[in-house]
Amino acid sequence: xxxxxxxGPWTLHPQVxxxxxxxxxxxxxxxxxxxxxxxxxRLLAAVRLLTEAPSAADACRTAGIREDELGRYRAALATLAxxxxxxxxxxxxxxxxx
Amino acid sequence: xxxxxxxxxxxxxxxxxxxxxxxxxxxxxxxxxxCNLSCVHCLSSSGRRDPRELTTAECKAVxxxxxxxxxxxxxxxxxxxxxxxxxWELVEYATAHRVGxxxxxxxxxxxxDVARRLAASDYVDVQLSLDGATAGVNxxxxxxxxxxxxxxxxxxxxxxxxxxFKISVVATRHNIxxxxxxxxxxxxxxxxxxxxxxxxxxxGADVWDVLHPTAAQQRQLYDWLVEHGENVLxxxxxxxxxxxxxxxxxxxxxxxxxxxxxxxxxxDVYACPFAIHDTFKAGxxxxxxxxxRVWRESELFADLRRPQTGGACTSCSAYDSCRGGxxxxxxxxxxxxxxxxxxxxxxxxxxxxxxxxxxxxxAGQDHSHRRKPVFVSIGERxxxxxxxxxxxxxxxxxAGFRPTELP
Numbered sequence: 136x137x138x139x140x141x142x143g144p145w146t147l148h149p150q151v152x153x154x155x156x157x158x159x160x161x162x163x164x165x166x167x168x169x170x171x172x173x174x175x176x177r178l179l180a181a182v183r184l185l186t187e188a189p190s191a192a193d194a195c196r197t198a199g200i201r202e203d204e205l206g207r208y209r210a211a212l213a214t215l216a217x218x219x220x221x222x223x224x225x226x227x228x229x230x231x232x233x
Numbered sequence: 234x235x236x237x238x239x240x241x242x243x244x245x246x247x248x249x250x251x252x253x254x255x256x257x258x259x260x261x262x263x264x265x266x267x268c269n270l271s272c273v274h275c276l277s278s279s280g281r282r283d284p285r286e287l288t289t290a291e292c293k294a295v296x297x298x299x300x301x302x303x304x305x306x307x308x309x310x311x312x313x314x315x316x317x318x319x320x321w322e323l324v325e326y327a328t329a330h331r332v333g334x335x336x337x338x339x340x341x342x343x344x345x346d347v348a349r350r351l352a353a354s355d356y357v358d359v360q361l362s363l364d365g366a367t368a369g370v371n372x373x374x375x376x377x378x379x380x381x382x383x384x385x386x387x388x389x390x391x392x393x394x395x396x397x398f399k400i401s402v403v404a405t406r407h408n409i410x411x412x413x414x415x416x417x418x419x420x421x422x423x424x425x426x427x428x429x430x431x432x433x434x435x436x437g438a439d440v441w442d443v444l445h446p447t448a449a450q451q452r453q454l455y456d457w458l459v460e461h462g463e464n465v466l467x468x469x470x471x472x473x474x475x476x477x478x479x480x481x482x483x484x485x486x487x488x489x490x491x492x493x494x495x496x497x498x499x500x501d502v503y504a505c506p507f508a509i510h511d512t513f514k515a516g517x518x519x520x521x522x523x524x525x526r527v528w529r530e531s532e533l534f535a536d537l538r539r540p541q542t543g544g545a546c547t548s549c550s551a552y553d554s555c556r557g558g559x560x561x562x563x564x565x566x567x568x569x570x571x572x573x574x575x576x577x578x579x580x581x582x583x584x585x586x587x588x589x590x591x592x593x594x595x596a597g598q599d600h601s602h603r604r605k606p607v608f609v610s611i612g613e614r615x616x617x618x619x620x621x622x623x624x625x626x627x628x629x630x631x632a633g634f635r636p637t638e639l640p
Contacts, residue, residue, distance in 0.1 A: 154303040163305035
């Protein structure tokens with residue numbers, strides 16, 4: 136499993152578009168031209184919350200993901216990070232991606 | 234191109250997709266029927282421009298709709314789409330509205346300058362069509378000189394630093410033996426290989442019998458695809474081969490009218506790029522409600538999104554993986570839509586294909602270049618004075634000279 140820093144701040148890649156669907160969402164990265172499917176509404180909520188949350192773990196908790204579920208969601212986020220759908224962001228607000 | 238990124242869920246994506254989405258994931262848009270080539274297997278029977286072609290303004294209105302529907306990208310084709318004088322304007326308009334563009338071209342307009350512009354854009358991807366790894370095999374299908382044109386375009390793209398463009402190959406009886414050579418060519422140019430299935434659509438209907446891969450070649454193709462996996466794109470077009478064993482990468486689902494569709498140069502919307510025929514026409518983007526209404530409300534698409542029956546295939550053990558194959562391939566070879574694919578790897582279509590009474594449907598449209606010259610006669614204007622043309626700045630020695638002795 137790829138490593139993923141749950142305690143660090145993350146954000147959706149600025150070139151990624153999110154399209155809501157009844158089953159979750161479609162994510163499309165205009166740079167890599169990769170399409171991903173999010174089939175879990177809480178994972179989608181967590182991904183959307185990333186930019187505002189101090190850490191990925193915080194985004195997950197706010198999205199209603201329980202502590203005992205964090206492992207599974209960490210794996211899903213790691214997959215999204217591998218395909219650069221989400222990227223690490225510097226903690227300072229001023230440096231945030233628009 | 235799929236990368237599932239979620240904890241395991243009971244419902245498979247394919248179950249969501251087969252009942253359709255509010256907007257297509259991507260769609261094919263043939264911008265023009267005009268083409269400098271006359272490929273023998275052209276899906277859209279292209280050649281001559283249709284005078285009813287969508288105008289620049291109408292195309293932009295379609296792009297506006299696609300943006301509102303959040304269609305991530307369009308596969309632009311033709312014809313040769315770069316033949317449209319407003320092609321680059323439309324590409325720019327689409328990308329400025331966050332509708333990504335992948336366009337297919339035979340390379341005729343990919344000059345060094347164009348290649349540099351393409352390399353500079355994150356939102357545009359290029360697909361070069363090539364149907365032989367050698368000029369002999371390619372030009373027999375795509376026309377003399379087309380191999381050289383494509384290679385020159387590829388060289389221009391590589392020189393401009395455009396990496397990862399696609400080399401798009403239609404798999405035929407004559408090039409299945411060149412799969413490794415295609416891969417080497419793609420690697421050489423820093424490109425990605427894309428293989429798609431020969432469909433009996435458009436002019437493809439005329440050559441399908443002699444060009445479609447033999448049963449043994451289908452196996453060869455399947456094994457090759459399994460071996461090369463995700464590194465080779467297929468546009469999900471070989472899902473009928475899944476019946477050989479494990480599924481190929483991709484959705485393995487016919488997306489016609491469910492997650493994909495086609496807009497043709499005059500704005501007609503068809504269920505898929507391989508089905509340009511009235512039977513699969515859902516509407517026209519010029520009608521009230523535009524493309525959105527066609528996608529969401531057309532009866533044809535509603536029909537396609539209903540649960541399908543396997544018909545004669547239901548009892549087959551492979552039905553779950555191949556799902557009866559390609560609708561367009563069945564239709565254009567005159568086979569029943571709820572029966573086996575003409576290239577069914579279990580051989581279930583052989584009897585039907587050999588049947589004496591089989592008839593294939595007439596072509597839906599034909600924009601092919603006319604093979605014979607069209608003669609026009611230019612006569613004299615009756616009762617006109619026979620004088621050379623004269624303009625205000627005429628310096629022609631015969632200007633103003635009126636021959637008087639002519640009958």
